[in-house]
Amino acid sequence: MRNxxxxxxxxxxxxxxxxxxxxxxxxxxxxxxxGFFVPGANKMARAADPKKPITPNAFLRIAPDNTITVAINxxxxxxxxxxxxxxxxxxxxDADWSQMRFELAxxxxxxxxxxxxxxxxxxxxxxxxxxxxxxxxxxAARAMLIAAAAKQWQVTVPExxxxxxxxxxxxGYKASFxxxxxxxxxxxxxxxxxxxxxxxxxxxxxPTLRIDAQAKSSGAQQFGIDFKPSDTKVVLVxxxxxFGATVASFDAAPALAIKGVHDVFKIATDRGGSGxxxxxxxxxxxxxxxDVLVVKWNLxxxxxxxSIKQLAAYKELAKTPGTVAKKGDMSALANAAKKISAEYEFxxxxxxxxxxxxxxxxxxxxxxxxxxGSQFQTFDHAAIARTSGLKPEQVTLHTMMAGGGxxxxxxxxxxxxxxxxxxxxxxxxxxxxxxxxxxxxxEDDIKGGxxxxxxxxxxxxxxxxxxxxxxxxxxxxGQSITSGTPFEKMMVKDGVDDTMIEGLDGAYDIxxxxxxxxxxxxxxVLWWRSVGNTHTAFxxxxxxxxxxxxxxSDPVAYRKKLLGADHPRHIAALDLAVQxxxxxxxxxxxxxxxxxxxxxxxxxxxxxVVDASVTKNVPKLHRVWAAVHCNQVVNPLTVxxxxxxxxxxxxxxxxxxxxxxxxxxxxxxxNFNDYIVARMSDMxxxxxxxxxxxxxxxxxxxxxxxxxxPAYANAIAKITGKRLRKLPFQLA
Amino acid sequence: xxQFQTTLNINGQDKQLDLDPSTPILWALRDTLNMTxxxxxxxxxxxxxxxxxxxGQPIRSCITPISSIVAGQKITTIEAMEMDKVGKAIQxxxxxHDVPQCGYCQSGQVMSATALLKTNxxxxxxxxxxxxxxxxxRCGTYQRIREAIKDAANHLA
Numbered sequence: 001m002r003n004x005x006x007x008x009x010x011x012x013x014x015x016x017x018x019x020x021x022x023x024x025x026x027x028x029x030x031x032x033x034x035g036f037f038v039p040g041a042n043k044m045a046r047a048a049d050p051k052k053p054i055t056p057n058a059f060l061r062i063a064p065d066n067t068i069t070v071a072i073n074x075x076x077x078x079x080x081x082x083x084x085x086x087x088x089x090x091x092x093x094d095a096d097w098s099q100m101r102f103e104l105a106x107x108x109x110x111x112x113x114x115x116x117x118x119x120x121x122x123x124x125x126x127x128x129x130x131x132x133x134x135x136x137x138x139x140a141a142r143a144m145l146i147a148a149a150a151k152q153w154q155v156t157v158p159e160x161x162x163x164x165x166x167x168x169x170x171x172g173y174k175a176s177f178x179x180x181x182x183x184x185x186x187x188x189x190x191x192x193x194x195x196x197x198x199x200x201x202x203x204x205x206x207p208t209l210r211i212d213a214q215a216k217s218s219g220a221q222q223f224g225i226d227f228k229p230s231d232t233k234v235v236l237v238x239x240x241x242x243f244g245a246t247v248a249s250f251d252a253a254p255a256l257a258i259k260g261v262h263d264v265f266k267i268a269t270d271r272g273g274s275g276x277x278x279x280x281x282x283x284x285x286x287x288x289x290x291d292v293l294v295v296k297w298n299l300x301x302x303x304x305x306x307s308i309k310q311l312a313a314y315k316e317l318a319k320t321p322g323t324v325a326k327k328g329d330m331s332a333l334a335n336a337a338k339k340i341s342a343e344y345e346f347x348x349x350x351x352x353x354x355x356x357x358x359x360x361x362x363x364x365x366x367x368x369x370x371x372x373g374s375q376f377q378t379f380d381h382a383a384i385a386r387t388s389g390l391k392p393e394q395v396t397l398h399t400m401m402a403g404g405g406x407x408x409x410x411x412x413x414x415x416x417x418x419x420x421x422x423x424x425x426x427x428x429x430x431x432x433x434x435x436x437x438x439x440x441x442x443e444d445d446i447k448g449g450x451x452x453x454x455x456x457x458x459x460x461x462x463x464x465x466x467x468x469x470x471x472x473x474x475x476x477x478g479q480s481i482t483s484g485t486p487f488e489k490m491m492v493k494d495g496v497d498d499t500m501i502e503g504l505d506g507a508y509d510i511x512x513x514x515x516x517x518x519x520x521x522x523x524x525v526l527w528w529r530s531v532g533n534t535h536t537a538f539x540x541x542x543x544x545x546x547x548x549x550x551x552x553s554d555p556v557a558y559r560k561k562l563l564g565a566d567h568p569r570h571i572a573a574l575d576l577a578v579q580x581x582x583x584x585x586x587x588x589x590x591x592x593x594x595x596x597x598x599x600x601x602x603x604x605x606x607x608x609v610v611d612a613s614v615t616k617n618v619p620k621l622h623r624v625w626a627a628v629h630c631n632q633v634v635n636p637l638t639v640x641x642x643x644x645x646x647x648x649x650x651x652x653x654x655x656x657x658x659x660x661x662x663x664x665x666x667x668x669x670x671n672f673n674d675y676i677v678a679r680m681s682d683m684x685x686x687x688x689x690x691x692x693x694x695x696x697x698x699x700x701x702x703x704x705x706x707x708x709x710p711a712y713a714n715a716i717a718k719i720t721g722k723r724l725r726k727l728p729f730q731l732a
Numbered sequence: 733x734x735q736f737q738t739t740l741n742i743n744g745q746d747k748q749l750d751l752d753p754s755t756p757i758l759w760a761l762r763d764t765l766n767m768t769x770x771x772x773x774x775x776x777x778x779x780x781x782x783x784x785x786x787x788g789q790p791i792r793s794c795i796t797p798i799s800s801i802v803a804g805q806k807i808t809t810i811e812a813m814e815m816d817k818v819g820k821a822i823q824x825x826x827x828x829h830d831v832p833q834c835g836y837c838q839s840g841q842v843m844s845a846t847a848l849l850k851t852n853x854x855x856x857x858x859x860x861x862x863x864x865x866x867x868x869x870r871c872g873t874y875q876r877i878r879e880a881i882k883d884a885a886n887h888l889a
Contacts, residue, residue, distance in 0.1 A: 078834030078871045209830050216835025217826035219769020219810035223836060226768035234763070259735065259752065282763035283772070284755045354773050354781060354836040354870050403771070403836025404870045442774040637830050641873070645833060648872030672778035672868060681861040683874035 031181035032062040032144065034137055034189070035110060059137045060089060062145075066165060066178035068093070069101040073111035073130070074121040075375045075409065076104060076212070077353070077402035078645070079701045080638035081126045083210045085134050087634055088127075091203040092138030092195060095177070096165035102211055107377035107397035118378035122410050122527065124602035124699025127634050131697050132195070139193035141184070148184035149175050198632060198694035207637045212401075224373040224400030225358045225439070232360060232435040233262060235423055236286040238276040238295050239269050239448050240302075242665030243522050246274040248298040255293040260285030264293070265430060267423050270415040270448075271524060273302075277423045279432075283439060303522035304665030310454065310521060311345060314477040317517045318343065318458035322475055325496040326505055328513030332470035336462025338550055342543060344459075345726045346535045347659035349452035349528055350675060355403025356445045357416045362435040363424035367394050372417055373402025375410035379486070383414035387421040406649075407527040411450055412485035415524075416440070446675050447667040451660055452528035453479040455500075457539045467551025472512035474539075476500055479525045480518045481532075499527065503536035503706065506600060507570050508544065508562040523662060529649060530702035533601040537706030538713070538727065541597035545714040546723055555596050555714065556583065569629040572691045573607040574598050576627035580689050581609035591615065592622070595715025597707035602699025605629040606643065608707045610684070612715035617731040619716050621651055624686040626704065631695040639700050640688040646704030647686050652678035654709050658728040676728075738798055741805065742767070743812035753799035758782045760798050761809065769810040769839050773868070780867030783840040784809050790847040792866075810839040819846045821888050825880035833871035841867050845881050854885055 035058040061069045070089050076082040086100040105111040105119075112119045115129040142162050149167035150157045152175070160169040165177045198204075215221035240246065252264035255278055263279040276295055280286035333339070359372035361384075368388045374380045377397055385392045402409060420438040427436060440448070455478035462471045480497035482488050491498045496516050504514050528534060548558035556578055563570050574596075578584065583594050591613045598607040611623040626643045633639055652658055657676030661668045669675040713724040720731070736753035739746050740760065749760055761767040761784075770793060773781030777792035784793045785808040786801070801807070813819030822845050825831075832838045841864070848855055848863040855863065860878050869877070 078832075080833070209827065210832065212835065213827045213830055213832050214823075216832035216838050217823045217842060218814060219839045219842075221835055222768070223771075225772065226762075228766075282759060284752065284759040284763070287775075288752070288754070352870060354771075354779070354834065354868065356772070402834065404834040406870070442776070442779075641830065641833055641871075641876070644875050645872030648874065649870070671776050672774050673776065677868055677870060678872070678874075679866075679868060680864040680874045680877070683872075683878070686875055 031064055031178070032141060032184045033058045034060045034141055059134070060141055062141060062177050062181040064178045064181060066099050066176055067101055068095050068099050068165070068177070069103060071105040071111070072102050073105045073113070073119065074126045075373060075399055075402055075405070077373060077375070077405040077409065079126070079642060080210060080635065082212055083208060084127050084634045084638055085130060086211065087203050087208055088131065088134035089138035091201060092135045093142045094162035094164065095138070097203065097208070099165055100211060104399040104401065106399055107374070107381040112378065120378060120410065121375045122407070124604070124701040124703065127697045128603065128699055135195050136193055139195055140190050143190045143193060144184040144187050145177055145180045147187050148180045149173070152180070152183060204634050205632065205636070208635050209637065221401060223355055223403050224371060225355050225403070227360055227371050227400060228437060229360065229362060229435045232437050233279050233281060234283050234286050235436050235438045236278050236283070236290050236441070237267065237269065237419065237423070237438065237444070238278070238290055238293055239444065240273045240275060240297055242299055242302050242304055243524065244271045244273045244302045246298045247276060248296040250276050250293065250295040252293070255289035258285050258289045258292070261289045263427070263430065263432065264289070265426060267419070267426050269419055270413065277426070279427065279436065287441065299665070302665060305522050305662040307454070307661040307663065311456070314454070314456035314519070315343060317477045317519070318456045318475050322477070322515035322517040323495045324513070324515045325501050326512065326514040328471070328473070328511055330471045330473045330513050333460055333462040333473060336470055337465040338463040338467065340459070340461040340543065340546060340550065342459045342725055344457040344535070344539050346455040347661065347727065348454045348523060349653065349658070350446050350449045350660050351406040351408035351528055352445060352675065352677060353402070353404030353406060353408055356442055357408070357440040358438060359417055359420045360435055360437045361420045361424040363388055363421070363428055364433070366390070367396070368421070369396045369398070370417065370421070371398045371400050373400045373405065373409055374417070375405055376412070376414070379412060380414045380417045383418050384421050387418050388425055406529040408450065411526060412487060415450065442672070443670045446660070446669050446671060450524045450526035452534060453481065453525040455535050457535070459539065459543060461543065461547065463547070463550055467547070467553070469510050469547060472510050474504060474512055474514045475517070476504070476514070477517040478519060479521055479523070481525050481527055483518065499532045501536065502532040503599065503601060504540060506540065507567040509564055510562065522665060529646065530601055530705040533599065533702070533706035534653070537597070537599040537601070538710045541599060541707055541710035542713050542723065542725070545596070545710070545717070554584070559596070559598060569605045569691070570598060570600065573605045573627045573629040576689055576691055577607035577609045577625050580627065580687060581625035583609045591719065593715045593718035595711040595713065595718065597711035597714060599703070599707040601703045601706050604698040604700060604703040606703045606707050608647070608711040610711045610715055612712055612719070614716055614719045614731065619712070619729060619731060621684040621712050624684050624708070626686060626688045627691065628688060628703070629691040629693065630698050630700050630703070631693045632697045633690050634697060636690060639690055642700050643688045643704035644686045646702065647708045648678050648683055650705045650708035651682060651684070651712065652676070653727055654712060654729045655682065656728055656730070736799055738801070740798060740801055740807055742807045743809055744806070749798060751798060754797050757784065757793035757796050757798055757801070757807065761793065767809060767811055771836055771839055773837065773840070779837070780844060781837050781840040783843040783867065785843060785847060788847065788850060790844050810843060813842060813846060816846065818849050818888060821884040822846050822849065822880070825884035825887070829876045829880040829883065831873050831876045831880050833873055837867060837869045841869065841877055845877065845884070849881065849885055849888065853889060855881060
């Protein structure tokens with residue numbers, strides 16, 4: 001359906017034909033509620049109830065009181081989707097922004113990511129993948145509201161338009177969305193809708209304050225860890241010191257002697273291990289009980305990882321050819337006029353989100369309800385059903401606001417959710433009932449994690465006399481993140497896990513060869529903000545800088561030459577970073593230097609120029625200029641926040657102590673005293689500029705991370721002459 | 733364990749508690765009094781998420797047992813900041829500068845920032861570093877926190 005009133009709006013009906021709108025059937029009296037049909041699912045199952053703010057299959061509800069509530073089909077854990085997705089709807093709806101509300105959607109097929117096909121939050125993909133989806137909902141609702149108004153006023157649709165949550169007609173007719181919502185609900189949903197052109201945007205692209213800022217500044221925001229149905233008991237788990245180890249025996253008596261402790265029992269833990277669960281009436285008695293609990297562990301049959309030995313083995317492996325990920329003729333290396341031979345080291349890293357893992361499980365005979373800050377609702381929902389022995393339709397998973405995640409809440413094994421469900425099941429088998437809230441201490445988080453894998457890279461580069469790169473032989477050693485997970489099919493090709501090499505074969509025109517060694521180790525590994533780019537960008541961008549030095553070229557000019565004409569977004573970002581920073585023009589104080597790096601990840605390009613200094617072997621990052629190419633920006637304040645945050649996190653990865661190490665199979669760190677993260681005093685000023693574009697948006701949660709540490713290292717190298725090849729940095 | 737009966741003055745109200753004396757104020761607030769605005773982050777005074785005020789001074793409630801509080805001492809939490817002139821100014825600045833991302837650490841950040849502005853009406857960058865470096869934010873909101881503190885200070889001046 002293409003209406004005259006949609007003048008100048010391009011039609012996106014083809015996209016809609018895949019799934020069509022769903023209007024809640026047979027229920028009126030509570031406003032306008034719109035959702036989507038799910039292909040292959042029971043279209044009318046669980047019809048929307050407009051009397052409730054958000055119903056299981058609705059994306060949008062316009063209530064008679066004019067409030068507009070948007071269901072967020074992702075996890076909100078800081079990245080700002082609870083503001084950016086409502087912006088997309090509000091734009092097409094022509095809504096009054098102050099009326100926008102949001103709720104996090106529970107696990108349900110309808111809330112699957114429209115590209116990935118499962119409900120998940122990751123890969124910096126929310127705005128990118130739902131840019132059309134959410135705008136279509138808003139456009140359909142606007143069409144229905146306008147049609148309802150036209151009908152009521154007995155005028156034609158083209159005579160009416162919407163603005164600021166009002167439909168305005170001829171002859172001074174005016175009605176609020178809320179007053180029209182119920183009559184709009186009676187009308188057919190348009191078969192297709194047309195979306196605005198970027199020139200017509202009023203909200204998209206405009207700096208917009210977060211909807212949740214007030215709640216999060218006043219202590220009012222409820223996170224998963226704050227949720228406690230009545231009669232909930234708290235559970236802490238004594239997990240094995242080495243992954244996969246088991247309980248040989250334990251003495252529950254001292255733990256049970258603590259007042260408030262109800263039960264102590266053995267449970268299965270992740271990775272084939274076992275542990276002891278303590279059920280108490282609060283965190284403190286549970287913790288006291290765990291402190292005095294005596295467990296004898298059976299450590300015989302588990303590999304005891306040692307980071308020092310692992311690193312030595314990785315370095316040896318890196319000297320041998322691995323599985324080829326990209327072929328290349330490396331014969332020029334042997335007789336090259338100049339050479340760089342570089343070996344890089346990266347440690348395991350913990351995610352350490354501020355809110356430690358937790359989850360509430362209410363398991364009954366015929367139903368299981370779970371509340372968790374899940375990043376992988378589809379997998380977690382299935383895992384709860386599998387573990388509890390219930391049917392999927394008997395399981396409800398509520399998505400809770402989460403205090404950070406950085407990947408830790410997107411676990412293909414659903415580790416902590418499976419564990420919690422198992423605890424609830426065992427508890428019932430002991431004849432007990434009632435909701436259980438499994439909590440993780442910070443020590444549990446640091447020691448019981450899934451980690452960014454440790455890596456060694458080895459690179460041999462051969463140059464001609466003029467410094468032109470003749471051959472670039474690149475070998476990566478480390479554990480594959482996706483092997484053995486449901487993502488293996490998609491991400492591992494011919495034995496090469498794409499998450500290990502992503503970012504190595506980027507925009508630069510260089511004659512390279514890439515090979516990998518997939519190692520095994522008793523340390524579970526996982527995506528961690530920007531995944532493989534956390535290490536690949538560091539290697540690439542420090543070596544390109546070094547190559548520029550070999551060629552006697554300016555690092556910016558050198559990069560632009562290697563980028564050529566085929567990468568205008570890279571060039572635009574780099575030029576903008578140079579422009580806003582004064583690189584090449586501004587003279588920095590003595591002991592300071594500029595450093596540059598540029599990297600594309602999640603389809604966005606971020607270029608950094610940084611100002612750093614070194615005093616007595618202690619480096620300091622003072623100022624950062626970021627230029628971002630993320631195509632159409634939806635919320636510039638979010639882009640700025642994500643880049644500032646990613647830059648800070650990347651800076652954190654350079655600080656002494658930003659490493660997880662293993663000894664005798666156990667993680668050696670335990671809390672923020674020995675696993676170091678960046679603090680206020682580390683924060684440089686980060687100025688963010690965005691390259692203007694109206695192309696469909698690309699990722700923003702992660703791309704700010706990869707180029708920061710290499711830009712910093714390049715500045716340090718300029719000051720000290722020393723190339724840093726190890727994270728965290730070690731100058732002395 | 734012997735239980736410990738005590739009265740804590742929290743946000744101007746006397747609250748009766750019957751808990752183990754070692755119980756940190758954090759868990760008395762969260763588990764007993766259902767005041768969940770104060771957050772658990774590390775349990776070891778390393779991250780500042782649990783910051784409350786004791787007679788106006790910022791303390792880490794995760795390591796402060798209820799038995800250490802003596803009669804007449806007043807505990808103030810994030811829930812009372814809206815009624816506090818400085819606390820309110822900080823919260824307004826937090827929203828204006830779009831400070832929170834995940835928001836989990838922000839109760840503690842607001843408490844530390846409020847305590848700072850109560851004793852230092854025009855904090856320098858170094859003052860802010862000193863007062864705020866005990867509060868970890870993994871999302872990296874530090875720059876906006878710094879700007880918001882300065883803005884709140886200007887508004888209160």
